[in-house]
Amino acid sequence: MEGGPAYDPLGPARDLERRLGDPTDPTVAFSFARIRHLDEREEFPEAICDGLTSWGLHEYFVPAQYGGRLHSYEQLLHLVRLVARRDLTAAIGYGKTFLGAVSAWIAATPEQCAGLAAKILAGAPVSWALTERDHGSDLLASEVTATRLDQSYRLTGEKWLINNATRGRLLSVLARTDAAGGARGFGVLLVDKNDLPPGTLTCLPKVQTLGIRGADISGIAFTDAVVPDAAHLGPPGSGIEIVLKGLQLTRTMCASLALGASEHALRIAMDWAAARQLYGRTLADLPMAWRLLLDAYTDQLTAEAAAIVGSRLIHWNPEELSVASAAVKYALPVRSENTIAALGRLLGARSILSGGDFQKVARDARIVSLFDGNTLVNLHAIVAQFPNLVRGYRRGRAYTDVTPAADVSRAVPPFERDRLKLFSRYGLGVVAALPDTAAVLAGLAETAPVLKRAAELAHTLAARTEQLHASIAALPPARGGAPVVHLQRAKEFTECYLGAAAIALWLANHARATTMDTGPLWEGGHWLTAVLRRVLTALGEPAPAEPDTDEILWTHLAAQASSGRMFSLFDCQLAEGVRGA
Template sequence: MTTTADLESLLAGHEDDVLSPDTLAALDEREEFPDRAVRLLDDAGLPAHYVLTPDGDFSRTVRLLRTVARRDLTVAIAHGKTFLGAAPVWVAGTPDQAARLAERVRAGEAVCWGLTERDHGADLLASEFTAVAMADTGADGAGDTDRRSNGNGNDTGNSGSSSASGVGVGWRLTGEKWLINNATRSTLACVLARTDPAGGGRGFSLFLVDKNQLPQGSWRTLPKVRTHGIRGADISGFALADAPVPADALVGERGDGIAVVLKTLQLTRIACTALSLGAADHALRLARDFATGRELYGRRLADVPHVRRVLGRAAAAGLTVEAVSLLSARSVHTLPGELSVLSALTKAYVPTLTQQALASLGELLGVRGFLTSPPGGGFAKLERDHRICAIFDGSTVVNRTTLLHQMPRLARQLSRRRTDLAGLRAAADVTTPLPPFDPSRLTMLSVTGCSAVQALPELAARLRDQGPPQAGRLIDQVLTQIALLEGESAEFVPVAGGLPSSAFGLAEAYERAYAAAACLLLWLENPPLRTGRLGTDGLWLRACLTVLLGAEGGNATAVFDALADVVLTTPVTEFTLWGGAA
């Protein structure tokens, strides 16, 4: 299996050719797919990490994808989309489906996820793409004994055996999927289709469609859509017309489509944080290089107090979103029953804070932040590309709405202070081997709430005893904020017909509480994170809490200035809680 160190070394060796800023900028200008870079990642073995096996490590997949995103978001999005397309099979597929798909993913075949439609967007319950069981229509199952090559030299076909739903002959799919990443380039598509004309929560099913097995004329691709960011990505669509697929194309049971999608999103939303983490790494490097290489009125820009504060605050934001991503990614293994909450708040919080950090660094870069060609052109592209990250797999509003729908239960659990302490500590201690991923433990709603937020008062008390004295005032503020959150969440009552705008402030407060808990947990459970330049006197912890609390003034200025010192003298690939400077 590929390690992050291996991948980092490989990609660093191609920064003068395939991954050079000039090459990537030229591809972006021509809106051209990064073929060579994608082949490089295939050859490096990255696709194997998109196969979520029981003994795998989901957090490693996030770290690897971050390593790619640190170079170029278009490349990371174009390649990483295969994980999103394949994930429903890891969640609900049969062992045989998973084994067959795993073989093809490891071989580098692209998989897309066909959810959205031109006229319905993210409103999945309005989807018009249909699947009709051949047995239901009295069709003769034409093609059910056909054997066609799947492109790998293997013969496949529908032998007429029954699927898990009891339908024996197969299905015919009709409709259009649009704004789909890798819709044209993929050989496999996981498609949501209406299997009950009445629709509803049980009216949809998922199908893994092999384009190589479809009869000629039964499907076509739709033109690439021009986009503001990730211009070279294959954002397009496809249409099927009475396309026959075998019975074993059904993923999960008939009628389980929406449930499987919602459970799969619990994984993909966390995976998407890798894109934001990589963007933050890239932006911080560009800003650092600019600040150290430029003088203003005879003074190095890196020595200007305001510049140092901007760098320090952006770096603190980067470490904060890393802490959130780290805890959530490991919780896939240790707290799967809570992922309906964790994935939503993580996906809402990480891209939002990252985009704020990018905006501040763009102001620091000045006119260079707007250039589309070197020097400085890399920032304009990455900032533009990153904006889509807040929309992938549910926008920030969608995720906060998801969180608010569970707020009454979360409020009750917060007042009870109940936590899955074993699962929480296993997620936070990065040296603890992770238990196998068990998709059967994924749930639509979290019965236990959010252990990290519910443990926050106890974590703060522990940190008072074990933490750096310099963090005492910040811990007091954290306790004040969690008390306010407890009161406000207890009073919140969802109303029919939509949520008031004020409710979203409550969701944001809950996200910040989770982020604070992530930082405290990592500090308490990982002694190595208390050493080195970032750990001494709790520098990284104090900086993250300062960002979370929105603190300004003397203490905040001092901590950001100290963090800027580390940024200015540390390779950005090492500026991470995973290791290096930490």
């Protein structure tokens, strides 16, 4: 905004990190020692969550127009990322309020939104009651019913495997409003437990889980629970549409959990590799270990670029979010799990020691891919839009069209919920713009030869993306369950998105980014070169190593590890500070 403060995506996150204190200090409330203690006892991190509320994190779950501080989903991404890098249990347990409230922000009246906002700002947790014991992700098979009465609804049935089902005061409940079901046979009701008559609601026992042991993963049973008309969100029969649109936001924000988990795992591995002596050298000096750590770092930068662009698309191109959110939600948790597994092999036996930080983050991270639609659900969401992806790609997009979603110096405009669509009419612009962005990068390389390798890789990715869309266009329509070949093409599309997002992010920010502490990563397109190599390798187009690029990335990885800075393309000091100082 003209005359206002400069837009700073990481500003709130840096402030929260300072407030939380050094997690390596056992006297700090949100310390790794405290997290281990709670995990061993499967206790909810109540005091930690109280500290997050004291700082005001819950205010970022409420849109600004209703008195909250949610102006930018990009800022929210970084906030939850920094909580998740300490503890996924706390991030998931506390962040559930965002998921629980999203149906209201998508479909409720201003009066309903204002009422919910007041309760959240007062500290009330909210839960999202979608799934049921016998139906899992098949929302159309849901059996909880909301029977219409004179001026109310009667809720009956059970929701299960619900995060914060017991702790949450409010629940957004997906319920069958028409006995016949179908796409228009469901509604979402915002239920306040405090308003229900005694005996009409039963909280089910906490479910033991391998990861996030302390989280309240439980259930709730309604027995003729009467809720007023005012609890119903959106028009009659709009429940499934509301949920699917809400998932576009929540799937994108799940990127913060994946980024936080792999950040934590990589930091543990870097500390271990720097301290471990083998054959007269540190483990980090051995070529195989060095390569593994560098690949993990590159994958982290890849995921960060994709997450940032995805979070900004919420504001700039929400019409495309049905595709972008599915790509982000599939690709980032999978990459995080693969990174953590590879780092576990480096740590060896230490990766599975009971009571260790690494085995906890490895357990916890596995659940991220299950939230808000598992990997198959998200691949199916992409397959369902194959015709639109091909149409959008052939239509093409200019680099200038996708610049706003990639330029992190630009303040994001207010989110417009009415622009969310169940299907993106023209696919995903950042991918459709690949021929143009690759050409722009090639033009820069003509006067800056140091960019030649990045430009070559971008050209290869653009050609591979062209081949992919031709292959998708030749596929028969997927009816019912998608064949394996369709799912494989969807996976390849997510890789194309990762590469396209990285190119767009570099082009939009490199001129300013060279002045940052991470400037050498941006100069010469070094981080972009490394990311494109990894993406092309995943697409079956392996590229040779780049020693100069590898050396620069390693220098920054080691420096960020030793100085307590976030593993990032942008500068963010963590509370650990400079080690050894």
